[in-house]
Amino acid sequence: MSTTTASLGTDRVRWLRPTLTVLVAAAVAVGAPFYFAPFQVFQLTMVLLYAVALSGLNLLTGFGGQISLGHGAFFAAGAYTAAVMLDRYDTGHLATLPAAAAGCFLLGLGFGVPALRLRGLYLALVTLSFAVFLPPLLKRLEPVTGGSMGLTVDKLQPPAWSGLAEDQWMYFVVLAVTAVALLLARNLLRSRAGRALLAVRDNESAAEVMGVRLSLHKTLAFAWSAMFAGVAGCLYTWVIGFVSPDSFSFVLSITLLAGLVVGGLGSLYGPLLGAAFVMYVPSVSQDVSEAAPGVVFGLLIITVMFVAPTGLAGLPGRVLGAVARRPPRTTAARDRTPEAESAPGAEPEYQALSGPSETHAPADPAVVDAEPVGAPPRTEKE
Amino acid sequence: MTDLLQQVVEGLGSGAVYASLALALVLIHRFTGIVNFAQGELAMLSTYVAWQLVASGMPYWLALPATLAVSFVGGMLLERIVIRPVQGAPELTVVIVTVGLFIFVNALAGLIWSFTVKDFPQPFPDGGLDLSGVRMDWSTLGIIGVVAVVMGLLYLLFQHTSIGLVMRAVACNPASARLSGIRVGRVLMFGWGLAATVGAVSGVLVAPVLFLEPNMMGGVLIYAFAAATLGGFDSPVGAVVGGLFVGVAETLTGAYVDVIGADLKVGVPLVIILAVLLVRPQGLFGRAAVERA
Amino acid sequence: MRKTTALRAAAAATAALLTATACGSQRGQDAQDTAAGGACKGQQTTGITDKTIKLGGIYPLSGPASAYGTISKGVAAYFSHVNDKGGIDGRKVEFVVRDDGYQPPKAVEEARRLVEQEKVFAVFQTLGTPSTAAVWDYLNKQKVPQPFVATGASAWGTGDQHPWTIGWQPNYVAEARVYAKYLKDARPKAEVAVLYQNDDFGKDLLGGFKKAVAGSGVKVVAEESYEVTDPSVSAQMASLARSKADVLLDVTTPKFGSQALAADAKNTKWNPLHIVNNVASSAAVLEPVGFKNVQGVVSATYFKDPADPQWAADPEMKAYKDALHEYAPDADPDNQFNAYGWAVASSLHQALDAMKCPTREGLRDAVRSLKDVKVGMLLPGVTMSTGHGDAFPLETMRLMRFKGERWQLFGKPVDTRKEFGPTAK
């Protein structure tokens, strides 16, 4: 690997390097469950599972520019679909995955329609109240959902031929689903629909003029995104083997969004980093302070956002950029010249999310609080 | 009929609680364009400050202004230390910073004051008004009254003072505000201080009713969001009207619509918000973005 | 651009793995469970030696249920106190506390960590029904004892699928039976309004109560639920007041208990007999409401309330307060959850002492064959008993009424087993 890194530039190497890195990553991913202790394999499984949910949210929020604070609800819907199927109808695990995916896709489609009329903040809050509403609803539907006691179902069991332990088998199944999901997310973005989505995010009216069918693509974005969350929820049921309404409180939705932003919005691998963050950092926090892990966890979130405002995925780029470029630096919003506007399909990593307050000028503290200048100047009149 | 009116009064009581926090949310949103998830927790923290002062022997009416002052300064410092460094980052980054702040403040309060319920002094007299069988506590009336006064003061501040004008200008177009020589950073600090103060008023008002503990404001926050959304996220009047409306609506549906019942009444704000937004996306009192190309 | 993405993806994956490596051992080192010899041959001795015993507990130290996290402080204080006096049967207790934030997936992760990495002897206490339900399959499959879970759901003692798991506190059904018996005796024609938390705790207690009063003159005429995420229960209280019931059964957790008591006190037109369930009966809940407002409130209990002055001279209470002062100076000794932790830890002490073999199997069997075991922090007359077909250690409670500034016990200890037969699901 070091030799390839050393000789950059030729076309052959340009192709060799990604191929190699993918191979190395795959080897690491496949080898991990044979190296780590079972509970660490379990942790990795959870990271992968959350990454699926986050990449779904990323489709909507990072690429579509719509903020959802209700993805925990879709996650729960997927988890409950799987649990109810396993518990009531004994369908077997495999059948639950397409059901959960399809169910959440439809649910998302249903949500996508009103979401068309809601922008930014309002959409976020409507989805948040949906997330708040879901747990009591699940409790109410006791005959199906088992009410507040929840449902305990069988976990995924390794088939005899595999010779794997339970945690290893679950890891591989989740790894496979995650790989497919991430690939799907990537291809969705490169498809016509995905490029339309990016165009919509960057400039809604321009995209509309270009003939992009705005409403269709936005609704579909919601549906796809909900589907990913549902698939993650289904995996959750397979891995944990227990669902209860209070496991899916609105805190989960907020955690998902926080994970995505911390990992890196609009980046293809940000969800992986974000998932690792929400999985590992709480444990680290309580190692630091047993009395109040929340104090540490809260501080860590803030710190990451300080250090990497565009998320952990953007950090290497920022660091490299800071080294490569010295001032002139801008304190203003991006240039409005057409050339500066990103072409659809371009690498979206450093794009800021377009929101209602895009116009805010970034106030550089160093500049803002420089010494005050005396009395206001007057124009001399002759 | 008396029962119905009694439920309406109960609803107004809850609504006033939501409205008080919604005011602070609206303030921050109006001036910074962000939703501050930590607003409720900051209010809770302020309330603990007041509690600590009272517990250490300070008379209530002295502790109150002291708490408001501490909250104002605290809010300004918060803007300077926590929010300023991410100003200009993507909007969601700032929102997530407030989520981090939420977790931090909640845990901090638990660490310092534990999760045991604290007794917070009630500024309003016990008992209440009896209007032909319908009972309204003085505390409910008091909260509504204070919230209305705060709302009025905010209105005067925005519409009839030069600092209010400057704040609105910053909210509307910070870049142009800077070009006009306005120190946007200081105005934002002032805005956060103000919101923290309004939040402190909210916390001190509701603590005797909800009982003080670190999670006191967590539940209120969702309803306050609903109230602010309903009223329009940039309108103080809307926040108050929205809060009262949400309170009454959820109480009545919880009490009288059996299909919904007390357990599903949290769905009421969801339905209301959705309905309002589909018809009038800027909320009841919100201003539609007036712009002509 | 594509190549950097792939590269970063790989870097991300590697980083995640490295994080995991940094805090862990390799696979393969696990499968070396030790086994005992002699009469206890073949039994598991993981986490226990002649000198030490390692226990792990999972509590919500963060998140919405962090109020209960302080139980771990009471437990830890007890073990430190015992260790200073030579340990349990010569073994020093090492107590590892992990935080699950009241989230089941986190509880699973932490349970696995305790078993696989910390290699604890037993998972002593998981808190809350969801977290307990999420981990008990795993622990039973691993044959790790899960004694004295900190939840009163009746599920823990009713099935035979999970021999390694057992509850401790009187289950919610048993508690409901105590109130039912009291009402049947004292107010045979009572109309009861119920305020309950909409989760397993509230539902279990309400269900148990309804079943226990079935066929008697006591009727449930109104019920209102609330969610833990609700800000207040005032609206529910107003609805219940409309029923004009003459008894209010208040099945709440502390903050909502205070709210309900205050709402009841404020409403001068409705003055039912207020029965507050044990979870919300601490003096710490009543005090903010004002003692003058809670006179005559009835509850039931099984352990000594540290805020109650009548136990001030009690030697066990003194030991508790001294130990807490010494080992957990930041914990409030008057908080009943700390005392709960102390009580449950000393109960485990008794069970460990009763083990025939110093093995996991030994503990499993010991907690299932308790015979009238007395524990200092429990009320006089309340003892632990389990046996074949009875996996509920505590099923006796005493009624109490609030008078002046303290609870006053009244009546004899109510043994719900005798009154109603074994708890069924």
Next chain:
Amino acid sequence: MSEPATDGTEAATGAEQDFLKVSDLHAGYGQARVLQGLDFSVARGEVCAILGPNGAGKTTTLRVLSGMVRGRGSVTLNGTELLGRSPEQAARLGVAHVPEGRGTFNDLTVEENLRIGAHLRTGPRRRGRAERAAVVADLERIYDYFPKLRRRSRQAAGSLSGGEQQMLAVGRALMLRPSLLLLDEPSLGLAPLVTRELFEIVRAVNEEERTTVVVVEQNAQLALDIAHRAHVLEAGRLVLSGPAARIREDGQVAEVYLGVSVLSRKAGGAP
């Protein structure tokens, strides 16, 4: 209409000549370098047009002058260094910038917009009756320049037409009593007639108040009509400087440096 008065600038002394002096200015956004060593001066009381094709760095130049964008090199206004100052500090030094896209406060009324313009003179700490009276007088003065604004003084700025908003933006900048007025693409999106009206007012302001004006325009013809002097930028460098009249008349120069892209957009027309 009338020819710009060039005699005033010819007679100016050195300091007056270099009222605004830009030397070796570099600036950019991220890794994109927009300005690469720019030098020019503007004399006091002069109207100076900055011309050039799209992306030449005109807007960036103005942004550096008003502190919105950081730059390297030197920019002095009446001998005071401007670089390294924030927009609010630049405003305090008398720089009023009307940004591209107008930058009015749409939720505020017309009169409130103008009062914000005078913020530095009244501010949160009021500076006495005299100053307030002066502000009121200035309001009248602005309304005299822009009678349309007077009629709409109680209306929200967002409800104005594009031309009125542009006028409001200029009016707000003038309330600062600036020594240097920066106008960025004032004609953008305006009808030709409205644009002409606006430019006439700018000329009047310049003549009556002796305010130095730097105007960036794509519509070179219009800008050259009111400017005394013009600088032509291309790819972040100065390629041509001189009295406006000469540049306008020198058809060949215009063709070479301003190209079709500039002159063909005369009066908002299509190429």
